[in-house]
Amino acid sequence: MLEHDVVIVGGGLAGCRAALEIKRLNPETSVALIAKTHPIRSHSVAAQGGIAAALKNVDPEDSWEAHAFDTVKGSDYLADQDAVEILTKEAADVIIDLEHLGVLFSRLGDGRIAQRAFGGHSHNRTCYAADKTGHAILHELVNNLRRNGVIIYDEWYVMRLVLEDGEAKGLVMYRIEDGALEIVRAKAVMFATGGYGRVYNTTSNDYACTGDGLAMAAIAGIPLEDMEFVQFHPTGLYPVGVLISEAVRGEGAYLINSDGKRFMEDYAPSRMELAPRDITSRAITREIRAGRGVNLDGSAGGPFIYLDLRHLGREKIMSRIPFCWEEAHRLLGIDAVDEPMPVRPTIHYCMGGIPVNTDGRVRASAESLTEGFFSAGECSCVSVHGGNRLGSNSLLECVVYGRRTGRAIAEYVKNRKLPSFDAQSYLTEAQEKMQQLLNQAGTLRINEVRQEFQDCMTEYCGVFRSQEVMEAGLLKLQEIKAKYEQIYLDDKHPAWNTELIEALELRSIMVVGEMILTSALNRQESRGSHAREDFRDRDDERFLQHTLAYYSPAGIELNYMPVVINRFEPKERKY
Numbered sequence: 001m002l003e004h005d006v007v008i009v010g011g012g013l014a015g016c017r018a019a020l021e022i023k024r025l026n027p028e029t030s031v032a033l034i035a036k037t038h039p040i041r042s043h044s045v046a047a048q049g050g051i052a053a054a055l056k057n058v059d060p061e062d063s064w065e066a067h068a069f070d071t072v073k074g075s076d077y078l079a080d081q082d083a084v085e086i087l088t089k090e091a092a093d094v095i096i097d098l099e100h101l102g103v104l105f106s107r108l109g110d111g112r113i114a115q116r117a118f119g120g121h122s123h124n125r126t127c128y129a130a131d132k133t134g135h136a137i138l139h140e141l142v143n144n145l146r147r148n149g150v151i152i153y154d155e156w157y158v159m160r161l162v163l164e165d166g167e168a169k170g171l172v173m174y175r176i177e178d179g180a181l182e183i184v185r186a187k188a189v190m191f192a193t194g195g196y197g198r199v200y201n202t203t204s205n206d207y208a209c210t211g212d213g214l215a216m217a218a219i220a221g222i223p224l225e226d227m228e229f230v231q232f233h234p235t236g237l238y239p240v241g242v243l244i245s246e247a248v249r250g251e252g253a254y255l256i257n258s259d260g261k262r263f264m265e266d267y268a269p270s271r272m273e274l275a276p277r278d279i280t281s282r283a284i285t286r287e288i289r290a291g292r293g294v295n296l297d298g299s300a301g302g303p304f305i306y307l308d309l310r311h312l313g314r315e316k317i318m319s320r321i322p323f324c325w326e327e328a329h330r331l332l333g334i335d336a337v338d339e340p341m342p343v344r345p346t347i348h349y350c351m352g353g354i355p356v357n358t359d360g361r362v363r364a365s366a367e368s369l370t371e372g373f374f375s376a377g378e379c380s381c382v383s384v385h386g387g388n389r390l391g392s393n394s395l396l397e398c399v400v401y402g403r404r405t406g407r408a409i410a411e412y413v414k415n416r417k418l419p420s421f422d423a424q425s426y427l428t429e430a431q432e433k434m435q436q437l438l439n440q441a442g443t444l445r446i447n448e449v450r451q452e453f454q455d456c457m458t459e460y461c462g463v464f465r466s467q468e469v470m471e472a473g474l475l476k477l478q479e480i481k482a483k484y485e486q487i488y489l490d491d492k493h494p495a496w497n498t499e500l501i502e503a504l505e506l507r508s509i510m511v512v513g514e515m516i517l518t519s520a521l522n523r524q525e526s527r528g529s530h531a532r533e534d535f536r537d538r539d540d541e542r543f544l545q546h547t548l549a550y551y552s553p554a555g556i557e558l559n560y561m562p563v564v565i566n567r568f569e570p571k572e573r574k575y
Helices: 013-025 064-074 081-089 091-101 133-147 212-219 246-250 277-289 314-320 322-332 394-412 423-439 446-460 467-486 498-522
Strands: 002-009 031-035 151-154 156-164 167-175 181-191 230-237 254-256 305-308 341-350 361-363 369-375 545-550 557-562
Touching (some): 002 167, 013 133, 031 156, 064 081, 064 091, 081 091, 081 394, 091 394, 133 394, 156 181, 156 369, 156 423, 156 498, 181 423, 212 498, 230 277, 254 277, 277 341, 314 322, 423 498, 446 467, 467 498, 498 545, 498 557
Parallel strands (some): 002 031, 002 181, 031 151, 167 369, 181 369
Antiparallel strands (some): 230 341, 254 305, 545 557
């Protein structure tokens, strides 16, 4: 059995920043970071547009209060305002902190950090490194891990959280290289496992974003918060789904329909292409539904609209958003200097997740906290995004709450002893589970079942939702879930068995998907990214509260938790 003071699952921004903060405060603490990919390959590396902070380098009228209001308004008033205040107050400090860690931001002519416009923000406050901001930040954080003595277990798959009587005690994990199983004991466990975009069939997310951390927490009895709020990014490159960053619209690109019209003037005239993502995604979907989408031959009535950069000019495109140009050119052969890009909404971000307080402590219920269990980043829900996240606030949340959670953990483990539990029983159970999957004599391939499940989620819980459609979707999900017992693996070897990993990930996808759909069915209103065609209005009287979903094989149970409102009273959301 392995032992560490702290184990962090996930090698993205939140996990790396927490690990560094723990080591900064107490270098003698044994901190281990576990990731199923190398940390550099964590999905944080794909974040493009930037990270928000009221530095006032471009707009001297900006303030953390304005940033906080934009965030709460963007959330459709479901964000917890105490958490938002922390996020926006600490934003400028974490940018300076990142710079001291070696992050190279794009600069203004006078040397200050550059800032650009972003959707839903009332000021130009998004700091960036061209259109590779996540890449720039993550590389420097990972560079600092070994320098500060963080132990890295890369390409290990965590199978189970050891949670007994509300206390996190350790993990069961599987080494992908050779199939070895290990039990890890720790004074504190932190999940920073990222999102779950692979629950759907088209997503900007990495193949690794299968919701493993959320599924493990849910199976262990932890509720998941606000799972119905799944963000569709307006500009996924058609047909591949790869993200074209909001930075492109921040630099002045247009959204145009088959008539060549900038149609956002009909939906958000004051913000146009820089309206929040939920509004923009619904607008694009409505244009396509109305027959004003575009076909590949340029005719009307197709499945996408255009993102038009041509008026920006080659110099601006290649200096400010070169990676987006490269994506379109590499994947579709389009030169965005001379041709518009075909785009449509794609699954991008998950507002819900493992419920935590503002120190990253995981909630056991609306009224109580777990012991020894922490979480931060996209897999968690503190809730700073509520019903809809503003672009460039996700990197900010990872860094602010990664650092803050790291501080809380460093203090928490100071005088804490290693917990005790029956490690052998967990090891035996894991061995039996692995063997069962390897020996299972089914008739279905993993990819067939996964594709069917992903297609079901996309069809029955997409941009627009209704009771009739979602009830049908839940019935279909149950049918697909039953097929898990009929999958089989060709590869029986323990070493580098990617089929085995896919089988474990499929289980996570199924747990998370059912919790999303059940939570969505029971929220009878439209709020943020959750758009009901049968309940078109926001209903603050009944649903100004967070959903808490509890998993069991027999079905999902729901409870609710109050929203923290201490500064901005809910009002109609207009742009």
